[in-house]
Amino acid sequence: MTSIVVGLHITFCILLILIVLLQSGKGADMGISMGGGAGQTLFGAGGPATILTKLTTAVAIIFMVTSLTLAYISGHQAQTSVMKENTAPVEQTTE
Numbered sequence: 001m002t003s004i005v006v007g008l009h010i011t012f013c014i015l016l017i018l019i020v021l022l023q024s025g026k027g028a029d030m031g032i033s034m035g036g037g038a039g040q041t042l043f044g045a046g047g048p049a050t051i052l053t054k055l056t057t058a059v060a061i062i063f064m065v066t067s068l069t070l071a072y073i074s075g076h077q078a079q080t081s082v083m084k085e086n087t088a089p090v091e092q093t094t095e
Contacts, residue, residue: 002073009066016059023052 002070005066005069005073009063009070012059012063012066016056016063019052019056019059023056
């Protein structure tokens with residue numbers, strides 16, 4: 001179970017990085033000055049969400065769910081140790 005969640009987490013992490021890098025920045029349309037319509041695109045109301053924006057939101061939500069799942073799994077693992085079977089050596093004193 002843990003290995004499946006870790007695999008999904010790594011996959012969505014890489015996918016999220018790639019999707020964010022494909023998007024253009026908010027200030028990409030802003031030219032030399034704030035005149036014309038460039039100021040409206042940067043500071044005005046945003047246009048309709050593109051498919052990359054929706055995809056980023058979906059992948060980010062899945063990434064957060066896998067993060068929380070991994071945190072829950074790691075917090076509820078059984079406490080085992082390889083040293084339980086061995087006992088500490090007894091010191092022998094010479095008198």
